[in-house]
Each structure stands twice: as C-alpha cells, then as structure tokens.
Amino acid sequence: MAPAGQSPRAAQSTGHSAEEILLAFAGAVRAAGVKVTADRSRSFVDAVGRLAVDGRSDVFWAGRATLCASPEDLPAYQRTFEAWFAVEHSAAQRLENSATSVSAAALDNDDGGPEGRREQLRALASRRELLRHRDVAVLDDAERALLHRMFEELPVRLPTRQTRRKHLDRHGDVDRVRTLRDQLRRGGEPGPLRRARAPRKIRRMVWLIDVSGSMAPYADSLLRLAHRVVEAAPRQMEVFTIGTRLTRVTGALRVPDPDNALALAGRTVPDWSGGTRLGEVLRAFNDRWGQRVMVRGAVVVIASDGWERGDPALLGRQAERLHHLARRIIWSNPHRGKAGYEPLQRGIRAVLPHVDFFIGGHSMQSFEELLDVVANA
Numbered sequence: 001m002a003p004a005g006q007s008p009r010a011a012q013s014t015g016h017s018a019e020e021i022l023l024a025f026a027g028a029v030r031a032a033g034v035k036v037t038a039d040r041s042r043s044f045v046d047a048v049g050r051l052a053v054d055g056r057s058d059v060f061w062a063g064r065a066t067l068c069a070s071p072e073d074l075p076a077y078q079r080t081f082e083a084w085f086a087v088e089h090s091a092a093q094r095l096e097n098s099a100t101s102v103s104a105a106a107l108d109n110d111d112g113g114p115e116g117r118r119e120q121l122r123a124l125a126s127r128r129e130l131l132r133h134r135d136v137a138v139l140d141d142a143e144r145a146l147l148h149r150m151f152e153e154l155p156v157r158l159p160t161r162q163t164r165r166k167h168l169d170r171h172g173d174v175d176r177v178r179t180l181r182d183q184l185r186r187g188g189e190p191g192p193l194r195r196a197r198a199p200r201k202i203r204r205m206v207w208l209i210d211v212s213g214s215m216a217p218y219a220d221s222l223l224r225l226a227h228r229v230v231e232a233a234p235r236q237m238e239v240f241t242i243g244t245r246l247t248r249v250t251g252a253l254r255v256p257d258p259d260n261a262l263a264l265a266g267r268t269v270p271d272w273s274g275g276t277r278l279g280e281v282l283r284a285f286n287d288r289w290g291q292r293v294m295v296r297g298a299v300v301v302i303a304s305d306g307w308e309r310g311d312p313a314l315l316g317r318q319a320e321r322l323h324h325l326a327r328r329i330i331w332s333n334p335h336r337g338k339a340g341y342e343p344l345q346r347g348i349r350a351v352l353p354h355v356d357f358f359i360g361g362h363s364m365q366s367f368e369e370l371l372d373v374v375a376n377a
Contacts, residue, residue: 019045022059025084027129029067031153032076036067038365041129056085132364137217137334150364151224152258156232157375159299160200172197202236203299203327205229205374208285210304211269212243212276218334218362219272220262222303225367227253227261229374238294242281242304243271246288276307278347279314286321299377300326301370303361305333308347316350323354328377332361332370 026041044066048059060081068077128150131143139147166175178194207226211219219241226239230253241247252265266272289295300322308315323329331351335341337360343352352358357373360366 018048022048023129025063025080026067027132028084029063029077029080031128032080033155034067034073034076034080035069035155037368038133040067040069059085132368134364135334135338135362136221136364137362147221147364148224148258151221151228154225154228154364154368154371156228156371158229158233158236159203159205159375159377161203161297162198162200164198166196166198168194169197170195202233203377204294204297205233205237205299205301206289206295206326207237207239207301207303208242208282209239210243210276210278210302211241211272211274212304212307213273214276214305214307215303215334216273218303221367222332222361223249223253223262223265224258225370227258229371230254231256240285241265241269241271242278242285242302243269244275244277244281245271246281246284247271275309276304277310278304278306278308279310279312279316279318282315282318282322286318286325290322290325295322295325297327299328299330299374301330301332301374302351302355303332303334305335306331306343306345306348306351308345308350312346312350315347316354319351319354323356328356329354330357330359330370330373330377331355332359332366334360334362336360337366338362 022045023041026036026044030036044063047062047066063081064074064077068074128146131139131147131150134143136144136147166172168175168178172195175194175196178196179191182191182194183189207229209215209219209222209226215222223239223241226237230237230239230250234254238248238250239253241249247269249265249268252268253261255261255264319329333343333348336343336358343349343358356377359370359373361370
C-alpha cells in the first residue's frame with residue numbers, strides 16, 4: 001500500500017509508514033474544516049489497504065468516499081488533496097495553501113528543498129494526528145504549544161432551537177392563516193399560497209469548569225475550549241469556574257486573544273488549584289443564576305472529575321435541581337474512557353442519575369466529541 005504520488009519505496013525512504021502518511025493527510029483534511037472523525041480516518045486507511053490502490057486518482061476517490069460526509073466537504077477536500085500531493089507547486093505555495101500552514105513557523109529552516117518542506121509538512125500533520133489522542137496532562141511544552149494552535153483551528157458547531165414565531169419564506173410550509181387572510185382581502189378570489197418557516201436560533205450554553213487541584217492539568221485546555229465556543233457565540237455562552245467558589249469568567253474569555261483571555265481569567269479566579277466543594281458551589285449557582293433566563297432551556301456542561309470533599313448528597317440534590325432547569329446536562333470527566341476507570345467516586349455516583357451525557361475530556365479527540373454532543377443537545 002502506498003499513498004498517491006509515492007511508491008512504496010518512496011514511502012519507506014521518508015522514514016514514515018504509508019499508514020502514517022495517510023493518517024497525516026486525513027489530519028490535514030480535518031484542519032481544512034472537514035469533520036473527519038477517527039473512524040473516518042481509519043476507514044480511509046483500510047480502504048486504501050484493501051483496494052491495494054497505488055495511483056493518485058485511486059487514493060483521491062478512496063479519501064473522498066471515506067473522509068467526506070456531505071457535498072459541502074468536497075471543495076475543502078479537493079484543495080487539501082491538491083496541496084498535499086501536488087509535486088509541481090513551489091514549497092512556498094504549499095506552505096500558504098496547505099491546511100497545516102498555521103504550523104509553518106514550527107518548521108526547520110534547513111529543509112532540504114521543496115521535497116524536504118513537503119515531508120516536513122507531512123511529518124507535522126502526522127504529529128498533530130497523534131497529538132489528538134494524547135492526554136493533555138502529560139504533554140511537554142512543545143506539544144502543548146502545538147495543541148494551543150489546534151484549539152484555534154477547532155471547528156465549533158452550536159446547538160440551535162426552533163423559534164415559535166414564523167416568518168414568510170417561499171420554501172417553508174403552507175401558512176393556512178396567512179393564506180386565508182390574503183384570499184379574504186382578495187374578496188374570496190384564489191391567490192398564491194403563503195408559506196412560512198420558523199427560523200432557528202443559537203441555544204444558550206453554560207459551562208462550569210472545575211479548577212480545583214485535581215483538575216489543574218486539564219483546566220487550561222478546558223478554558224481554551226470554552227474560549228473557542230465563546231468566540232463563536234459571545235452572547236449565548238456563559239462560563240464559570242468552580243472549586244471552592246463560583247467565579248464568572250465570561251467577560252475574560254471574550255478577549256479575542258486566547259492567551260490574554262486565559263491570563264485575565266486566571267487573575268479573576270481566586271481558588272485556582274484549590275479544594276473542591278462542588279455541592280456548595282452548585283447550590284450557589286442554582287440560587288443566583290438558576291432562576292434567571294440564563295439556565296432555563298440551556299445546554300449545561302460541567303467539566304469535573306467529581307472529587308467532592310463536601311456532602312455528596314448535597315451535590316446530588318443540586319444536580320437534580322439543575323437538571324429540572326436546563327435542557328441537557330453534559331458531564332465531562334477527564335478520566336472517563338481511560339483504562340481501568342470506573343465512576344466509583346461518591347460525587348460522580350451522586351450526580352450520574354441527573355446528567356444526560358457522561359463523556360470524556362482529556363484529549364483533543366475527546367474535546368471534539370464534547371463539542372459534537374453540545375451541538376446536538
């Protein structure tokens with residue numbers, strides 16, 4: 001099996017396996033804005049391997065069939081494929097057009113010419129693909145810097161709701177009331193059918209992010225993720241930190257630059273890396289914000305490992321109370337999905353009956369899954 005534009009011998013000469021190069025290309029397609037899941041990436045590799053394709057056109061169609069989910073994905077896929085496998089483009093042009101160009105600054109200057117640049121891009125994309133699955137708590141400084149750039153490229157889809165008020169729309173359903181009124185104005189003479197449609201609006205979202213000591217390795221990434229959502233929906237998104245106190249950090253996260261936003265949030269939060277009193281903090285949130293329009297009908301995300309030093313029964317009651325107000329409660333636990341993990345902590349056991357989704361939250365892949373759940377909640 002060899003990727004397009006490379007013979008098996010060429011693939012071996014680069015020092016990367018054919019599978020690594022194909023996965024790197026799938027990562028570049030994802031970076032270009034196509035929603036490529038891990039399953040789709042694996043299907044792409046399997047398709048190329050099972051079909052034993054060896055030509056550029058074969059790989060193109062295998063990728064198009066497995067990596068693209070809708071007609072809207074095709075232009076981005078086409079551009080990425082051409083940039084990725086083209087040999088006639090200059091290195092500078094590829095750097096500008098490639099989906100991984102955001103990381104061009106990380107490339108070495110001693111690149112060995114255009115082919116060396118292309119290989120560096122492939123290696124970088126492969127590195128990004130591998131980084132998607134790494135636990136953010138164990139990354140070194142260089143990997144964390146690359147992860148921060150990946151947050152900036154992360155596509156965000158927002159949950160929506162259908163409004164009750166309908167507006168005239170020629171592609172909507174027949175509006176019988178408007179049609180009847182129109183015909184009455186015509187003195188009973190038949191007229192055109194009036195059509196209307198109820199538009200969709202972005203649903204409110206509330207994120208509660210645990211910044212206690214046990215969540216310290218994940219708090220930075222979770223706040224960066226929340227910053228991306230605030231950036232996409234600044235008026236529909238509210239963010240609080242929880243630990244021993246409840247702190248509203250929405251204003252800080254509205255700062256456009258993510259590093260400045262997190263620095264400002266860090267100066268705002270007084271209990272960073274402190275203890276955990278989730279039950280008391282959640283009660284404070286329900287008392288102060290639960291009766292307001294902020295929470296009613298909203299999608300609420302709680303990012304916490306559930307280590308509760310207070311009364312688990314209180315935490316359970318407050319989670320139940322919040323569940324009655326919100327549309328959906330999503331609990332993101334960084335240990336969920338790891339080998340050997342079981343939700344045995346008293347805090348987690350108390351809240352599980354009152355959450356709609358209990359998912360992971362320790363890697364870029366799990367953050368993407370969290371955004372998918374939020375978008376469809």
